[in-house]
Amino acid sequence: xxxxSLLFIAVFLASAVEGVEAVTIVLAAGxxxxxxxxxxxxxxxxxxxxxxxxxxxxALTALPIDxxxxxxxxxxxxxxxQWLRKAILRASGFKALHDEDAIFAAELAADRxxxxxxxxxxxYGFTVSFKGVLLEGLEVAFIVVTFGSNQHNxxxxxxxxxAAALLVIVAGVAVRAPLSRVPENTLKYAVGVMLTAxxxxxxxxxxxxHWPGGDAAILALIAFTLVTSALLGVAMRRRHARLPASFxxxxxxxx
Amino acid sequence: MSRLRxxxxxxxxxxxxxDPLIAAVVLVMLALTAAIAGAGVPAWWILPLGVVAGLSISxxxxxxx
Numbered sequence: 001x002x003x004x005s006l007l008f009i010a011v012f013l014a015s016a017v018e019g020v021e022a023v024t025i026v027l028a029a030g031x032x033x034x035x036x037x038x039x040x041x042x043x044x045x046x047x048x049x050x051x052x053x054x055x056x057x058x059a060l061t062a063l064p065i066d067x068x069x070x071x072x073x074x075x076x077x078x079x080x081x082q083w084l085r086k087a088i089l090r091a092s093g094f095k096a097l098h099d100e101d102a103i104f105a106a107e108l109a110a111d112r113x114x115x116x117x118x119x120x121x122x123x124y125g126f127t128v129s130f131k132g133v134l135l136e137g138l139e140v141a142f143i144v145v146t147f148g149s150n151q152h153n154x155x156x157x158x159x160x161x162x163a164a165a166l167l168v169i170v171a172g173v174a175v176r177a178p179l180s181r182v183p184e185n186t187l188k189y190a191v192g193v194m195l196t197a198x199x200x201x202x203x204x205x206x207x208x209x210h211w212p213g214g215d216a217a218i219l220a221l222i223a224f225t226l227v228t229s230a231l232l233g234v235a236m237r238r239r240h241a242r243l244p245a246s247f248x249x250x251x252x253x254x255x
Numbered sequence: 256m257s258r259l260r261x262x263x264x265x266x267x268x269x270x271x272x273x274d275p276l277i278a279a280v281v282l283v284m285l286a287l288t289a290a291i292a293g294a295g296v297p298a299w300w301i302l303p304l305g306v307v308a309g310l311s312i313s314x315x316x317x318x319x320x
Binding site: 070073074075077078079081082084085086088089094196200203204206207208209210211212217221224225228229232236239240 | 291
């Protein structure tokens with residue numbers, strides 16, 4: 001197999017993994033917070049990403065990849081744990097299932113009440129989508145520049161990344177309809193598990209640790225996060241069941 | 256100035272979220288990982304431990320009567 005073929009396959013696979021993360025986040029934001037906000041967030045992030053790559057260009061290779069992994073990993077991990085925490089609180093009855101929808105509706109109503117045109121863009125959905133696409137896109141940019149410059153063929157690396165992005169987007173559009181039938185909290189829980197697992201992997205790598213089994217450790221981390229959060233969900237459900245009736249009918253609403 | 260403050264508040268709320276404890280645990284565990292890995296000792300197990308600890312403590316704190 002030629003070095004060009006190997007370069008294409010390596011960049012394609014690496015970019016596809018990052019693309020799946022980004023599309024998962026956009027899908028979750030779109031399905032739960034509305035497509036307009038999610039797609040605008042993804043679009044703005046794409047423009048910002050293009051601007052960053054255009055300005056920095058090959059200088060991107062000078063940035064230490066471990067620092068990027070550390071920062072991206074930390075953000076993904078914090079973000080994923082927030083999603084998991086809320087999903088567990090909702091599933092166990094400690095938090096209303098659709099509180100964010102209610103907050104969004106209240107914000108729109110408040111805008112109308114003071115005579116301001118509703119913004120139409122949900123800030124939460126926008127930023128979730130924006131952040132996911134920008135962070136994952138930056139990683140793809142690093143992959144393209146690093147692999148491409150090593151093999152002296154950046155155009156082929158760009159082509160591989162674009163092919164991966166196209167494939168992942170088409171797959172995302174295809175699974176959009178079936179995913180819309182998945183309960184909102186289940187979807188958020190699944191995204192929380194993915195973000196936490198990826199954040200754990202990249203954060204540790206960025207901090208200088210090495211995973212047993214290399215990249216395959218991501219699968220073990222997904223399983224670990226699933227089991228851990230499921231057990232915590234069971235514990236929280238039992239805790240909620242032990243509440244006095246007055247609390248159980250009117251549960252506290254932690255943030 | 257108020258716009259800057261609003262932006263800072265938005266960024267804090269978005270990154271740190273509802274429970275600052277989670278962000279704090281993640282940062283401490285990452286620092287620990289870096290320190291232990293820097294000493295040449297395997298440190299991959301620290302973050303998964305942090306996930307369990309951070310999520311458990313945050314959930315129990317949130318649901319305290």
